[in-house]
Amino acid sequence: MRYSAWQILKQGLTGNTGWQPHWRSPEPKAEYDVVVIGGGGHGLSTAYYLAKEYGITNVAVLEKGYIGGGNVGRNTTIVRANYGIDGNSEFYSHSLKLWEDMEQELNYNTMMSQRGIINLFHSDGQRDAFAKRGNMMISQGDDAIMLGRDEIREMLPYISYDNPRFPVYGGLYHPRGGTARHDAVAWGFARGADQRGVDIIQQCEVTGIDIENGVVRGVQTSRGPIRAKKVAIVVAGRSSQVAAMAGMRLPIESHVLQAFVTEGLKPCVDHVISFGMGHFYLSQSDKGGLVFGGDIDFYASYASRGNLHMAEHVMEAGMALMPMIGRAKVLRSWGGIMDMTPDGSPFIDRTQTEGLFINCGWCYGGFKAVPGSGKCFAHLMATGDHHPAASKLRLDRLARGHVIDEEATGSQHNLH
Ligand SMILES: Cc1cc2nc3c(=O)[nH]c(=O)nc-3n(C[C@H](O)[C@H](O)[C@H](O)COP(=O)(O)OP(=O)(O)OC[C@H]3O[C@@H](n4cnc5c(N)ncnc54)[C@H](O)[C@@H]3O)c2cc1C
Numbered sequence: 001m002r003y004s005a006w007q008i009l010k011q012g013l014t015g016n017t018g019w020q021p022h023w024r025s026p027e028p029k030a031e032y033d034v035v036v037i038g039g040g041g042h043g044l045s046t047a048y049y050l051a052k053e054y055g056i057t058n059v060a061v062l063e064k065g066y067i068g069g070g071n072v073g074r075n076t077t078i079v080r081a082n083y084g085i086d087g088n089s090e091f092y093s094h095s096l097k098l099w100e101d102m103e104q105e106l107n108y109n110t111m112m113s114q115r116g117i118i119n120l121f122h123s124d125g126q127r128d129a130f131a132k133r134g135n136m137m138i139s140q141g142d143d144a145i146m147l148g149r150d151e152i153r154e155m156l157p158y159i160s161y162d163n164p165r166f167p168v169y170g171g172l173y174h175p176r177g178g179t180a181r182h183d184a185v186a187w188g189f190a191r192g193a194d195q196r197g198v199d200i201i202q203q204c205e206v207t208g209i210d211i212e213n214g215v216v217r218g219v220q221t222s223r224g225p226i227r228a229k230k231v232a233i234v235v236a237g238r239s240s241q242v243a244a245m246a247g248m249r250l251p252i253e254s255h256v257l258q259a260f261v262t263e264g265l266k267p268c269v270d271h272v273i274s275f276g277m278g279h280f281y282l283s284q285s286d287k288g289g290l291v292f293g294g295d296i297d298f299y300a301s302y303a304s305r306g307n308l309h310m311a312e313h314v315m316e317a318g319m320a321l322m323p324m325i326g327r328a329k330v331l332r333s334w335g336g337i338m339d340m341t342p343d344g345s346p347f348i349d350r351t352q353t354e355g356l357f358i359n360c361g362w363c364y365g366g367f368k369a370v371p372g373s374g375k376c377f378a379h380l381m382a383t384g385d386h387h388p389a390a391s392k393l394r395l396d397r398l399a400r401g402h403v404i405d406e407e408a409t410g411s412q413h414n415l416h
Pocket of ligand 1: 037038039040041042043062063064065066068069070071072073074075076077078079204205206207234235236237238242257258259293334335336337338362363364365366367368369
């Protein structure tokens with residue numbers, strides 16, 4: 001079914017009885033050309049692009065839980081291309097362009113809202129660093145505007161300008177950045193993949209990877225063995241555990257990242273804002289809740305809920321930036337498991353096992369990568385060549401001494 005205004009009218013007039021499920025629930029087949037492990041944003045977009053761009057439709061996405069239950073439905077929905085380092089710059093720039101066409105591409109309302117992102121700076125040193133980053137964004141073909149304190153005050157009247165510890169000097173404005181409805185993105189890609197013949201199989205946990213003489217042969221699952229010519233590991237926070245099934249030890253640590261939402265307020269925050277003196281960022285959802293977050297909990301964990309020390313840290317940063325937030329009641333907090341790499345940048349690569357591919361290490365930022373990652377990963381799996389936008393995101397880069405360290409914090413997982 002194609003969604004349109006006409007369809008809404010027709011269904012409305014006929015009792016809304018004609019809507020169809022977004023995707024089928026098929027039984028797993030004994031064999032596929034490609035098995036994608038993980039039905040998050042990256043796994044679903046990989047399957048979608050395999051089918052759409054390369055005509056590879058004998059594909060199964062195996063998801064141990066339900067579609068949208070992982071990080072793709074837990075993030076704070078920020079989409080941007082404000083990176084400054086080769087490797088990341090071209091990749092996220094490519095991905096943002098795909099976001100801009102996504103709703104037409106998927107015929108699905110992902111509520112993409114390019115409301116603009118402002119990274120605040122609070123010292124001369126930070127201003128220099130953001131000016132450099134802005135120039136790099138512009139040279140990559142993306143948009144970046146340096147704003148002074150007065151311009152920021154006009155756009156963000158609600159933040160504190162009188163805080164003596166964190167004076168606002170200005171901000172780096174990225175107008176094309178914004179937010180999208182996270183679970184709609186998962187549903188849209190799932191529906192698009194299913195329409196092209198991909199089997200989406202929920203409640204199907206991969207428990208083993210079958211390898212013979214260095215060649216992948218399939219997977220063991222909670223619903224029985226499935227043979228496959230190619231297997232893709234796309235399991236975000238569980239990457240180390242699933243890769244270990246193929247005898248691989250990844251340079252990844254898993255950490256929990258929390259997020260928070262307040263009760264619904266009248267529209268007051270028009271942009272996504274990021275505080276330069278603490279890790280705190282915030283936007284307002286379409287329902288009116290202020291959605292915000294900060295750092296990971298800093299210790300390795302597979303728990304998908306965080307601890308109070310980080311909740312306190314995030315609230316403190318929020319209060320320092322915009323004291324009015326203290327008047328709003330926090331409704332919920334939740335957590336997701338992040339696959340943190342030592343340099344903070346991801347991997348899209350083949351492995352030493354023939355036919356086995358891996359896509360992981362998205363750290364804090366994998367939501368905005370969803371379309372770009374799927375497209376580049378599908379390209380690699382279908383053609384055997386790295387997509388030009390992801391050619392530097394290789395597994396062996398650390399062994400080669402080539403880090404893509406955007407934060408310049410050095411090789412330490414929990415600092416990225
Ligand atoms: C609180 C929070 C805020 C965030 N905010 C942002 C943001 O604003 N912007 C941004 O760009 N990024 C953000 N991120 C990061 C982003 O959400 C992730 O990097 C991204 O979603 C990870 O990729 P995914 O969608 O494929 O992961 P997931 O949705 O986690 O998909 C992986 C799937 O693999 C499945 N799986 C695992 N093991 C197995 C197995 N053995 N067998 C079968 N299936 C398995 C899991 O159940 C899961 O559904 C945030 C993350 C969190 C937690």
